[in-house]
Amino acid sequence: MSIGSNSIASRSAPLSASSRTARLGLIALILGAVVAAFAFAGGLLRPEALTPSKMIDAFERANGEHAGFRRNHAKGVGISGYFESNGKGAALSKAFVFRVGRYPVIGRFAIAGGKPAGTDTPSSVRSMALLIKLPNGEEWRTGMNDIPVFGVSTPQAFYEQLLASAPDPKTGKPDPAKVSAFLSKFPSAAKASQLIRSEPKAPSFETDTFNSLNSFRFTNDAGAVQAVRWSMVPSKVPSNTPSAAPAGPNYSFDALIGAVHLQPVEWHLDIVLAQPGDPLDDATVPWPADRPRVDVGTLRIDHVESEDTSSARDINFDPLVLPDGIGPSDDPLLSARSAAYSESFTRREGEHKTPSAVSTTSGVQ
Amino acid sequence: MPSVSNRPRTQFATLSRILHWLMAAMLLSMLFIGAAMVSSLSAYHRLLAIHRPLGIAILVLAVARALNRQLTELPPFPVSMSSLERRIASVSEKLLYTLMFALPLVGWSMLSAGGYPVVMCGAFHLPPILPPSPLMYTVLREAHTVLAYTLFVTFLGHLSAILFHTFIVRDGILRRMLWRR
Numbered sequence: 001m002s003i004g005s006n007s008i009a010s011r012s013a014p015l016s017a018s019s020r021t022a023r024l025g026l027i028a029l030i031l032g033a034v035v036a037a038f039a040f041a042g043g044l045l046r047p048e049a050l051t052p053s054k055m056i057d058a059f060e061r062a063n064g065e066h067a068g069f070r071r072n073h074a075k076g077v078g079i080s081g082y083f084e085s086n087g088k089g090a091a092l093s094k095a096f097v098f099r100v101g102r103y104p105v106i107g108r109f110a111i112a113g114g115k116p117a118g119t120d121t122p123s124s125v126r127s128m129a130l131l132i133k134l135p136n137g138e139e140w141r142t143g144m145n146d147i148p149v150f151g152v153s154t155p156q157a158f159y160e161q162l163l164a165s166a167p168d169p170k171t172g173k174p175d176p177a178k179v180s181a182f183l184s185k186f187p188s189a190a191k192a193s194q195l196i197r198s199e200p201k202a203p204s205f206e207t208d209t210f211n212s213l214n215s216f217r218f219t220n221d222a223g224a225v226q227a228v229r230w231s232m233v234p235s236k237v238p239s240n241t242p243s244a245a246p247a248g249p250n251y252s253f254d255a256l257i258g259a260v261h262l263q264p265v266e267w268h269l270d271i272v273l274a275q276p277g278d279p280l281d282d283a284t285v286p287w288p289a290d291r292p293r294v295d296v297g298t299l300r301i302d303h304v305e306s307e308d309t310s311s312a313r314d315i316n317f318d319p320l321v322l323p324d325g326i327g328p329s330d331d332p333l334l335s336a337r338s339a340a341y342s343e344s345f346t347r348r349e350g351e352h353k354t355p356s357a358v359s360t361t362s363g364v365q
Numbered sequence: 366m367p368s369v370s371n372r373p374r375t376q377f378a379t380l381s382r383i384l385h386w387l388m389a390a391m392l393l394s395m396l397f398i399g400a401a402m403v404s405s406l407s408a409y410h411r412l413l414a415i416h417r418p419l420g421i422a423i424l425v426l427a428v429a430r431a432l433n434r435q436l437t438e439l440p441p442f443p444v445s446m447s448s449l450e451r452r453i454a455s456v457s458e459k460l461l462y463t464l465m466f467a468l469p470l471v472g473w474s475m476l477s478a479g480g481y482p483v484v485m486c487g488a489f490h491l492p493p494i495l496p497p498s499p500l501m502y503t504v505l506r507e508a509h510t511v512l513a514y515t516l517f518v519t520f521l522g523h524l525s526a527i528l529f530h531t532f533i534v535r536d537g538i539l540r541r542m543l544w545r546r
Contacts (some may be wrong), residue, residue, distance in 0.1 A: 012535035012536075015533065015535075020533065023532040023533055024532075024533065026528075026532060027525065027528040027529060027532055027533075030524075030528060031521060031524065031525060031528070034521065034524065035521070037397070038396065038397065038400060038517060041397045041400040041401040041404075042400035042401065042403075042404050043400075043401075043404030043405070049404070049405075050406055051404045051405070051406065052403065052404070052405075052406060052409070053404075055406065096488070136488060137482065137490055137492065138482060138484075138488055138490065139482045155406045155407070311497070314480060314497060314499050315480055316479070316480070316481070318481075320410050321481065321482060321484075323488065324487045324488035328410065332407055334410065335406060335407055335408070335409050335410035335411070336406035336407065336409070338409055338410050338413075339405065339406045339409035339410070340406065342409075345479070346502075346503070346506055349479070349499040349502050349503050349506075350499075350503035350506075350507075
């Protein structure tokens with residue numbers, strides 16, 4: 001090989017033994033620093049840090065391991081239909097979903113908690129998760145609950161609540177001492193819990209109102225930003241509300257299935273507009289009841305299907321899959337939900353699937 | 366910047382050097398963002414929003430770099446490198462190129478198989494390159510991690526070799542990739 005020039009070919013004078021050792025030490029130091037920095041970034045050197053994996057482990061400890069199911073809101077059914085936008089949201093957000101039109105929806109109704117075969121009760125927290133498909137390929141995914149505020153304001157509080165509510169191995173029930181210790185450590189959770197209990201509860205999925213709980217930011221075409229929360233409000237509250245008396249472990253799902261089979265069930269999407277000073281980073285605090293609301297369209301659910309066949313089973317209803325024009329607020333729960341949902345999704349997608357409790361007991365195909 | 370001379374190269378071409386350092390910074394950032402992202406609740410969303418478009422930018426640059434690699438003359442290995450070292454250098458270069466393509470492609474496929482929209486920036490997003498499939502998602506999600514660790518280990522090997530040649534052999538090998546002669 002011919003070398004055209006200079007120092008690349010030249011060999012330097014031999015290093016003394018001590019200099020060589022020092023230089024090898026320097027190399028080891030540099031490599032060690034790179035490895036340590038990588039380990040630090042990956043959380044290996046911070047055992048106390050709350051990670052998505054730890055959060056999902058806590059769900060598994062609190063609820064038992066149920067392969068193939070969501071770690072939270074484990075019991076549910078798939079739904080589909082469409083969202084019909086009336087165009088009134090376009091002044092608030094440039095998101096495609098607020099242009100006048102019909103957009104297909106896949107979703108899921110569920111009951112909060114990690115037990116896929118739990119028993120429905122009148123006080124169960126019900127949830128509505130939606131994926132709205134937009135013609136430009138974007139999606140809006142949202143997970144809403146029928147409680148007025150969320151129970152905790154931070155991921156750390158959520159984690160400690162899970163630990164406090166894990167069943168005591170002796171009694172099989174949460175240790176009341178741990179629960180009250182949790183509530184005194186997190187006063188905002190105690191307040192939220194009171195508020196949630198005091199709110200009158202709808203008797204069924206189809207008459208229930210579902211709230212975003214977390215705050216988001218809408219951006220319109222002019223670039224104006226408006227902080228919002230939203231609610232899915234049922235169109236028709238039946239005059240003869242069905243009895244809330246439990247008639248079987250899946251009574252609320254059975255009622256929903258019956259209602260949707262009879263006729264499509266509708267909700268209105270109300271966008272609630274924050275005023276200056278309203279908390280955007282604390283989902284335990286309600287906004288005043290007089291905040292302006294804009295009805296931006298109708299959700300029509302005309303199909304309900306067991307999770308055994310519904311494509312909703314393999315959808316991660318990550319609340320931060322948002323179209324351009326809707327963005328997250330500073331609420332720390334949002335990124336944590338996104339991260340934990342992703343961890344739960346990755347675990348369950350790799351697991352063997354067992355049939356949903358709702359399909360077997362209700363006979364829904 | 367030095368102009369191209371008629372003499373045999375002692376340095377990589379200017380474009381090669383730019384691509385090398387740019388992609389080194391991007392790939393290293395990606396490794397750290399990826400590791401931090403999957404272990405953080407609070408930073409997850411912000412890091413993921415960077416991770417996806419940065420990964421696709423790496424894929425685009427990898428294409429440019431592979432083309433550039435084919436079209437430009439390389440400086441010879443220093444005479445201080447044994448034939449074994451040269452073989453290891455060639456194999457690890459091929460491995461690094463493979464990973465530069467594989468990691469973003471696996472990431473994109475994995476999101477597609479998981480049913481996620483591949484959001485880049487604003488309303489701009491990429492189409493899925495696989496149909497939704499829990500099995501494919503699971504396999505690709507695992508592969509993404511394994512390939513990322515492989516990239517990190519390969520990078521460490523590359524860095525070790527350069528440090529060894531710079532501080533112990535002192536054959537000026539790093540100058541081939543710098544602007545100072």
